[in-house]
Amino acid sequence: MSCLANGKENVRISAFSSLQKSSEMSWPEPNPLEKLNWLIHLQHVRGETQQCKELIKSEIKKSGGRNEFAYFKQGMILREEGKIQEALESFQICMKLNPEHADNIKEVGKCLYEMRRFRLSLEAYLEAEKVSSCPDWQIYYNIGQCLMRLGEIPKAKEYAHKAVQIGKHENAYSLYIKILVAEGDLRTAVAVCNASIESCPDSVNMLTEAGILCLKMGQTQHAFEKLSSALALDPACSKALLGIGCITQSHDEYDVALTKYKVAVSYEPNSIALWNNIGMCFHSKQKHIAAISCLKRALWLSPTNWRVLFNLGLVHLATYQAASAFNFLCAAVNLRPDVPHSFTSLGCALFELNDYENAGRAFRQAQALAPEDPLIIVNNVLCLLLSDRKQEAMEMIEKFNLVAQQDGAVAKDVATLAEKLAAKLEDSVSSENRTANGICSEHEELNNNGDGFENDNMAAVAAGGRISPDLAQHTFRQVFVYYSVLDKENDETVSCYEVETSSIMHSWYFKMTGTAWPTLPPLTSRPCMAGLDEVASGNLSREFEPDEV
């Protein structure tokens, strides 16, 4: 080796280069312009943007503005830097230089898409489709996305389907699934999800998506499997953790659910659904203060989320803070006047506040929304009973029996309560004087059912007078039991909406806040009757409006 360094080598080199020259006879063939394209690409992907830009500049100068690839990369870099308009110009030069290259048109389309000019973007992609020599899933996918943005869902679906068929790529699948979910075709969406999992078996996103879709369809077992395999691949996937947590929570395994949520929340500390579910876990574990703080955090993140407001109302009812509960439930009712159970709970809160008249209205409204719900009927009966409208109460009991006969799936505790109420009703109709004793004994019986909720003070009051607050309490408890279940079911939708970031939910929220509240007042201070006004007939509102105006 040492002999190589002693200068002989240099002689060789010159010989080598002269040899090269002589073979070409004085003028070597000029190098093609694209000889440094590889270096431009390498510097770009390695993140050496500055050097890359300089190289591009010199290459463009050298080629007299004709190096297509240099312009292409320049466009890429500019777009990464957020200078989309300049990037677009760069890509347009590429298009001018080589109008037959579909990639250039695709990039122009992408720039236009990022500039939110979807119509133009769509046109660009359609052009690319024409130019492209063979079917390209990316073009179809992007056309689908543009059509989605333009609101032409059926056409978008067609293109998404094409993209899926050609590319079998995860992005194409997720677009297709998104469209199917938006159309409400969950069954097909699940099928597509399963197909996508087959083609990319390790895709955490797809597994999670499939799990959540299964949850929506109520196939808990499948959902659990899918979400578990997603978690096996990525133990930190907060979406999957939320899904798994929901399932375990609805099986009353609150500690398991909590551990899942804990992990998830450390990755995604601003998730409304997570904090809401954590709150309800604590609620189920009778840790009301923790529940309230979690739910309040969720509310702070999303002040117009009716689920969180509703849950806060429930928790406050459980802690005997009826006045606060009333405010939260009111806000919930205002946001979603079509949910019967919000009205039921609102009725309970009013009931607790001794406002039988308005409680009755709330129950009636709930019943108008869901005439077949045994739980609402039972609560209504109780309200009627306590406001001495025994005739109507009797009618209600009859109706309850009818409903209970029709579908046998009435919850057991609801049924027993209804029985007791019926018995009491007859009792009180026949001999009104003996009511107090009757309720007293009834109360003891209820106490024996033992849920630790009735307190002794209340019992004492009950024994003395005609009201039976603990009976009422028991009814609330029914509502709670029912609700914590419902809440979990709904949470999946919460999580889904979070996950999808689809415009549907958001626009819905916007509409709500836009029409009902031009200037969003603090939610908690919204009085209930305003809410009732909006749904019930105008008569209700009159007495609450200041006459002076």
Added chain:
Amino acid sequence: MSRGDLNISRWLEAHSDRSAGLTTFARNVILADVSGDGDYKLVLTDVRIQTDKRSRLKVYKGTLLTSDQVLPDVPSSVISFYTDDLEPRVPAVAVACSSDLLIFKNNKPFYKFCVPPGPLTPLEEECWKLFAEPNYDTQKLITDLKSVNFNQLSGRSQELLNLQPNQAQEYIQRYVGITPIKTSPIVCMSTLNRSSQDALAVACPVLGTEDGIIYVLDPQIFTVLHQANVCNVKSTPTIIKTTGMYDVEFRIVVACRENSICVLRRGWLEGKPVVQLNEDIIDLLLIPGDNFIIIGTTSKMLHCYTKRGQRVWSAATVNAITCLCLVPLKHLSTHLIAVGLKGGSVHLYHGRQTVDYTNSPDTPSAMVFGQLGQEEHVMVIITMGGTINFKILKRTADFNLSNQDKLSVPTLQSKPLPLPKRSKLFIEQSMRERQDPMQMHQSFQQDLVNLRLTAARALVQNLTEQSGAGNAEEQVKLSAQILGLGPKFTLILTLENMNGDKAVSNFSVVFHAKPTIYKLSSYLSTVPLIPPGLSYKLETKVTEVLKSGEEQLPGQAIRVFVIRKGQAHPVLAATINMPPTEITTLLL
């Protein structure tokens, strides 16, 4: 592996030269036994892209530079391969420069291979034939050439089109009579063993060109053994890796600029895309044995795919990836992946787990691991700053690979939830509410109704008075001045246009006053156009109607509205409180 284990580095810092000043890219560094004496040398290219400087091929024996040769062009890749089975076994080193492959043996130029030229467009060929003919209109031919798609022209025509018109004639004269060649630069290279898997076996160079063609060359006579397109759509290769043997069965894995991975097998004339990524590919490795494809991408991810394109795993790296390097450890019968990260660290991955990390002086630009000199496990890192760094892997390093599985347990579950502590105030408030929720509710509702009432009253008052009916858009200012003691007053209104660039017009001023008290000289006066920034003064005489015997009122208000023609709502409204007439002065 505990944290304590990590502190003792598994790497010995052998040598680091910050003044080396090298510009070397990935796939431009190899370790090869260039002189055939079993003493492995480091061969690398030092790239200079400036036109006045030349790139060099450098050979290091240990840490000493022993050979430094000028290259005719910017090199894109370096490989070494054995051309024959003759003893002593001396490998050839091949450097790709533009469209030529320069082959060196024993550090001496050995052969030059030129990539076969691509097809010329008939028009261009015709043009150059016509250039040779005397008295032909050069300008017309140049216009003809311009009509051809620029990318399809040969380098010669491309340069011609970029020349000034006065230079063109001379330029054409240089090449007259020679048919132009359309060449495509070599952008990446690799080697493919010919008929044996042995490390010292004869191997074929595999070249990838800018226009997307893969050539497999015969190592002895340097002719094209096999030629194939990368893909059926336009794809430019950036990295080529191979596995298998040319004579038996092989797989050429090509990473493309279009972010796809294509696979080419024996006998195929066209590659098949197996993976399509959404982000750019920085580097690619093939793990020998199970043939997994490892890809480093710009989104700080390391992906592992099977040879059929199914993703096996993905791992996120802490920083942006700049290069990858395979670390084969025969004594542990495993392969690690060294990942060079921006900022100057090198992480070693075993599968998806990080097993070790080591540092480099700054961001690594190229890495190579293998035998150097007599030492078997040496890692050479060339950084972006030009430093050359040698590291030796300790022989005791086993990377704790046997107890790998314990690492992957997430440790987050033990952390408690970040819940706020229950405050005393909160408890007190809830106790208060519990004690008397009804009263609280009622007083709340009452206050709320009161609040609404107050708000409604304020609104009504505001609506009836119309005072403060200001319009922020209009930017008109009204000021009033009252002169006189009474009963005759002079009311001077000043209307100022605050808008800097727009004149206001079509304004008029309306006065409201109780006719039983005040008489005005005019109740409606039109305002002429007020140019931007200027003001207009308006004078009105006001006479108070005095009735003897009646009690003097303490002074009344006159309301002024500035209105715009054709607009129901006033632009401005103001109330002017008139001073009472000084009776005493009247008496005087």
